Amino acid sequence: xxxxxxxxxxxxxxxxxxxxxxxxxxxxxxxxxxxxxxxxxxxxxxxxxxxxxxxxxxxxxxxxxxxxxxxxxxxxxxxxxxxxxxxxxxxxxxxxxxxxxxxxxxxxxxxxxxxxxxxxxxxxxxxxxxxxxxxxxxxxxxxxxxxxxxxxxxxxxxxxxxxxxxxxxxxxxxxxxxxxxxxxxxxxxxxxxxxxxxxxxxxxxxxxxxxxxxxxxxxxxxxxxxxxxxxxxxxxxxxxxxxxxxxxxxxxxxxxxxxx
Amino acid sequence: xxxxxxxxxxxxxxxxxxxxxxxxxxxxxxxxxxxxxxxxxxxxxxxxxxxxxxxxxxxxxxxxxxxxxxxxxxxxxxxxxxxxxxxxxxxxxxxxxxxxxxxxxxxxxxxxxxxxxxxxxxxxxxxxxxxxxxxxxxxxxxxxxxxxxxxxxxxxxxxxxxxxxxxxxxxxxxxxxxxxxxxxxxxxxxxxxxxxxxxxxxxxxxxxxxxxxxxxxxxxxxxxxxxxxxxxxxxxxxxxxxxxx
Ligand SMILES: Nc1ncnc2c1ncn2[C@@H]1O[C@H](COP(=O)(O)OP(=O)(O)OP(=O)(O)O)[C@@H](O)[C@H]1O
Ligand SMILES: [Mg+2]
Numbered sequence: 001x002x003x004x005x006x007x008x009x010x011x012x013x014x015x016x017x018x019x020x021x022x023x024x025x026x027x028x029x030x031x032x033x034x035x036x037x038x039x040x041x042x043x044x045x046x047x048x049x050x051x052x053x054x055x056x057x058x059x060x061x062x063x064x065x066x067x068x069x070x071x072x073x074x075x076x077x078x079x080x081x082x083x084x085x086x087x088x089x090x091x092x093x094x095x096x097x098x099x100x101x102x103x104x105x106x107x108x109x110x111x112x113x114x115x116x117x118x119x120x121x122x123x124x125x126x127x128x129x130x131x132x133x134x135x136x137x138x139x140x141x142x143x144x145x146x147x148x149x150x151x152x153x154x155x156x157x158x159x160x161x162x163x164x165x166x167x168x169x170x171x172x173x174x175x176x177x178x179x180x181x182x183x184x185x186x187x188x189x190x191x192x193x194x195x196x197x198x199x200x201x202x203x204x205x206x207x208x209x210x211x212x213x214x215x216x217x218x219x220x221x222x223x224x225x226x227x228x229x230x231x232x233x234x235x236x237x238x239x240x241x242x243x244x245x246x247x248x249x250x251x252x253x254x255x256x257x258x259x260x
Numbered sequence: 261x262x263x264x265x266x267x268x269x270x271x272x273x274x275x276x277x278x279x280x281x282x283x284x285x286x287x288x289x290x291x292x293x294x295x296x297x298x299x300x301x302x303x304x305x306x307x308x309x310x311x312x313x314x315x316x317x318x319x320x321x322x323x324x325x326x327x328x329x330x331x332x333x334x335x336x337x338x339x340x341x342x343x344x345x346x347x348x349x350x351x352x353x354x355x356x357x358x359x360x361x362x363x364x365x366x367x368x369x370x371x372x373x374x375x376x377x378x379x380x381x382x383x384x385x386x387x388x389x390x391x392x393x394x395x396x397x398x399x400x401x402x403x404x405x406x407x408x409x410x411x412x413x414x415x416x417x418x419x420x421x422x423x424x425x426x427x428x429x430x431x432x433x434x435x436x437x438x439x440x441x442x443x444x445x446x447x448x449x450x451x452x453x454x455x456x457x458x459x460x461x462x463x464x465x466x467x468x469x470x471x472x473x474x475x476x477x478x479x480x481x482x483x484x485x486x487x488x489x490x491x492x493x494x495x496x497x498x499x500x501x502x503x504x505x
Contacts, residue, residue, distance in 0.1 A: 099357070100379055
């Protein structure tokens with residue numbers, strides 16, 4: 001019942017949602033000569049650095065490292081941007097919260113959607129690299145939205161919880177930025193799963209981002225449709241995060257205005 | 261519970277904790293927890309508020325600074341959730357409490373009108389349909405495409421008031437917002453508010469101008485340190501307030 005009401009509230013405020021996303025986009029690309037192109041260029045430049053470091057210097061044994069890296073790192077960057085944005089979204093909207101009544105979940109949701117738009121731009125970088133390196137396109141590339149959807153839903157759940165907590169404990173922001181770096185190293189983004197010791201491989205099944213990155217590489221790189229079981233695991237983890245994050249947010253949202 | 265009341269407050273209490281600033285880091289929190297004292301300095305801004313407002317009532321709210329008038333309006337508008345008690349509000353609410361929520365002064369007035377409308381929960385279509393009227397009422401047509409950072413305070417208030425009142429609401433909450441406009445615009449605003457009253461809109465009017473309260477309101481309440489000190493016909497309450505405050 002409350003979920004239904006919340007959904008109706010959000011629907012009514014979709015124009016606000018659209019406006020906030022546009023505002024963020026304008027802010028991000030204002031005064032930069034290359035504009036939106038940066039969303040494409042940034043992952044590509046990053047890829048050059050990582051390829052040089054990991055493929056040439058550390059000699060990580062992966063076929064077609066640039067594509068391997070790019071398919072994983074763009075998805076992880078999406079998670080990072082979405083959760084970090086959502087975390088600061090409530091405290092960042094203090095002036096609005098104090099002045100009008102709006103469904104408070106608009107703010108984290110907006111940041112996750114904004115990050116999704118940026119993820120789409122960065123997928124252009126992936127396409128460019130496929131073309132440049134002669135990587136074949138499989139039909140499954142059209143399923144790119146699948147890992148994005150899982151990651152987005154998962155990030156929204158994490159973001160809702162972080163947004164609530166950061167209202168009361170501002171230093172969560174600093175802790176999380178460190179945690180995010182650790183999390184990326186704990187996820188096979190820069191190196192392949194096979195490079196991990198077996199004991200750690202066994203732990204990987206508990207890392208949602210491991211699953212989402214795997215699925216992204218399956219559909220983008222390898223032309224494999226993930227198994228029903230794999231998809232169920234992905235969706236289950238996303239829904240669990242969403243339920244937990246929403247519960248935390250709902251429990252705390254009435255007190256936000258007193259602390260921002 | 262009053263059956264035909266549009267707004268019904270029962271046993272409403274609002275607490276603020278005044279020492280919250282010092283407790284926003286994990287370290288502080290852990291330290292306090294270790295010491296076994298997580299007590300905040302509690303401040304009661306409103307207590308024991310029972311209030312029923314019927315359709316078409318124009319309720320004046322008077323009281324000294326800090327007596328809880330704005331807090332009461334924020335509870336009715338849903339910005340604040342009371343610490344205790346129940347709040348029932350039926351119908352659409354136009355809060356003229358803090359105008360111009362969501363204004364981005366870097367943007368032009370045209371952009372801000374849409375942004376502010378979105379913040380108030382209007383759709384794009386509604387805003388398109390009302391845009392002309394908003395611009396007309398504000399009298400700012402000549403400055404539509406100027407960034408609002410170049411506006412004067414009164415000019416910003418004109419745009420904000422025009423957006424906030426573009427839809428006829430069931431309930432209008434007015435918190436001393438007319439102080440920055442020039443006499444011409446204040447007159448226009450008062451006319452619009454009076455027009456809404458005539459059409460049966462319920463109004464909450466917070467004002468320090470007792471003449472205004474007497475002129476516009478049918479009923480009034482007098483708040484003193486967060487409690488209702490007197491309630492009744494506007495004239496009587498204003499007279500008591502003048503005598504006792
Ligand atoms: N967010 C808040 N946090 C802590 N205390 C608050 C908060 N908002 C209001 N208060 C306190 O609640 C009391 C009532 O404030 P309120 O703004 O409702 O007064 P008011 O009657 O509108 O006064 P004025 O006539 O000056 O507008 C004040 O003592 C104020 O310090
Ligand atoms: Mg006030």
